[in-house]
Amino acid sequence: MFLGMPERDYPDIRSLHLFAAMSGEYFTALMRGAYVQNFPPQVDLIEEGDPSDFLHVVLSGSVELYSSWNNRETSVATVRPVSTFILAATIxxxxxLMSARTLEKSRIAMIPSQDVRAVFDVDAHFARAIVTELAQCYRSVVKNTKDLKLRTSLERLANYLLRQQKRENGNAEFQLPIEKRRLASLLGMTPENLSRSIKSLQSYGVSVNGNHVKISDQKDLEKFAKPSPLIDDYST
Amino acid sequence: MFLGMPERDYPDIRSLHLFAAMSGEYFTALMRGAYVQNFPPQVDLIEEGDPSDFLHVVLSGSVELYSSWNNRETSVATVRPVSTFILAATIxxxxxLMSARTLEKSRIAMIPSQDVRAVFDVDAHFARAIVTELAQCYRSVVKNTKDLKLRTSLERLANYLLRQQKRENGNAEFQLPIEKRRLASLLGMTPENLSRSIKSLQSYGVSVNGNHVKISDQKDLEKFAKPSPLIDDYST
DNA sequence: ATTGTGACTTGATAAATGTCAAATAACAAG
DNA sequence: CTTGTTATTTGACATTTATCAAGTCACAAT
Structure with a gap:
């Protein structure tokens, strides 16, 4: 039985920068070829190396992008609603290049890659949006590379906390959005070392209880972390 | 005195995938707004953080992309003729996000970024090519991230040698194209450690003399390096 | 050839990070 | 509430990687 995408999901997708400016006609065409599915947690959506048949959109829940080699695994990114992933492979x-699995119960839209490429060729607005999105993705990965190569794991953690704090309106207290072992993998360290790094940051006024983080000496932490817009500013 | 781009440089640039399919009219327009300059070695072309006024094209020589933070510096990529750099910032x-300096005497074309964006909006072929190029760049950086996070420095070196060998037609003997200290930085290690790593690879049949590399036991090295197309295949 | 400069190497040591095992904490299922 | 499972933490230790200092080597300029 074939299930197309329910129209109630259209607005969420349309609100994405990627789809916002394209013609209504082409958007509807894309949506008609797409479908939506609900997944339980810990379900493998794609595996690295597979052909990229679909552009995926996370409508709710969250998805982990990760990669494996030689029996090792590393988390590369967490995708939260509403955004796409594996755009580059689709194009x-x-x-x-990465595998994807749901972290929690998630609603995922899948748009056939060939439809995306076809509409790209005929809709200049869509083309423009794709370019902007890809450039954004590229720059994010470059920033991540700089983070990995220029900073120690303790510095990466400190800057991660400052970025997360900013995302959460800059309050002195906020929540970690993912499990610590996943955070460790994202930051390129082991869970044991993350645990110790968190303790080390106590001397800079950081206290972590479970997922709850409190930054009691903002200046001191920033003096240590030395955040830079060319690494830590996700918007530019 | 203003010097436009000599027409003799047109074919080199036109041969780039990025410019190959666009209309001749727009190509000529782009070229007319551009200019070319010869630089000696070790000249800073751009500094990270600067506004991206030009798309750069390396016509001859070579350029290092690098980045700094907190008094540390790391090499991110080497750009060789004929290719562009900082496309994402231009777009x-x-x-x-990165600084650039010439490594040797180099001939560099500079195309005003606003021209690139303007032509992008009116030439669908150019738009398509930009997207493909950006997707390629993105995937390269993702592969680099996987290399960094999943492998030890010795494994990165081993796989680098195999990649370089492939680029040089797969011969058992070939040359390192860059200084060792730059290679070390590219691979995310210190020069001292690169030196020791090279020695360690002797036990896998690798001998390095100056820039000359000889792989005497291909199978053994590959067994250790475990190259993967999803990390090491530059083309896909 | 001699000299000077910078790249590269080597050895000793330190720091960062990972591994293993065990203990504790968190939490979901019955 | 109890139990089983998994995440997290902790300690001891191993490995990897960086740092510092002192060489050696390559090569260009005189």
Whole structure:
């Protein structure tokens, strides 16, 4: 039985920068070829190396992008609503470079890659949006590379906390949005070391209880972390 | 005195995938707004954080992309003829994320970013090419991230040698194209450690003399390096 | 050839990070 | 509430990687 995308999901997707400016006609065409599915947690959505048949959109829940080699695994990014993933593979019609699994119960839209490429060729607004999105993605990965190569794990953690704080309106107290072992993997360290790093940051006024973080000496933490817009500013 | 781009440089640039399919009219327009300059070695072309006024094209020589933070510096990529760099910043009209300097005597074309964006909006072929190029760049950086996070420095070196070998037609003997200290920085290690790592690889049949590399036991090295197309295949 | 400069190497040591095992904490299912 | 499962923490230790200092080597300029 084939299930298309329910129209109630259209607005969420349309609100994405990627789809906002394109013609209504093409948007509807894209949506008609797409479908939506609900997944339980810990479900593998795609595996690296597979052909990229669909552009995925996370409508609710969250998805982890990760990669494996030689029996090791690392978390590369967490995708939260509403955003797409594996756009580059879709555009290039190349194999996925990362695997993806749901972290929680998630609602995922899947748009056939060939439809995306076809509409790209005829809708200039969509083309423009794709370019902007890809440039954004590229710059994010470059920033991540700089973070990895220029900073120690303790510095990466400190800056991660400051970024997360900013995302949460800059309050002195906020929540970690993911499990610590996943955070450790994202930051390129082991869970044991993350645990110790958190303790080390106590001397800079950081206290962590479970997922609850409190930054009691903002200046001191920033003096240590030395955040830079060219690494930590996700918007530019 | 203003010097436009000599027409003799047109074919080199036109041969780039990025410019190959666009209309001749727009290509000529782009070229007319551009200019070319010869630089000696070790000249800073751009500094991270600067506004991205030009798309750069390396016509000859070579350029190092690097980044600094907190008095540390790391090499991110080496750009060789004929290719562009900082396309993403140009497209997004955002600050450069990396600095660039010439490694040797180099001939560099500079195309005003606003021209690139203007032509992008009116030439669908150019738009398509930009998207493909950006997707390619993005995927390269993702592969680099996987290399950094999933492998030890010795494994990164081993796989680098195998990649370089492939680029040089797969011969058992080939040359390192850059200084060792730059290679060390590219691979995310210190020069001292690169030196020791090279020695360690002797036990896998690798011998390095100056820039000359000889792989005497291909199978053994590959067994150790475990190259993967999802990390090491530059083309996909 | 001699000299000077910078790249590269080597050895000793320190710091950062990972591994393993065990203990504790958190939490969901019955 | 109890139990089983998993995440997290902790300690001891191993490995990896960086740092510092002192060489050696390569090579260009005289």
């Amino acid at each position: 290039k019609d190349a194999p996925y | 997004k009209d955002a600050p450069y």
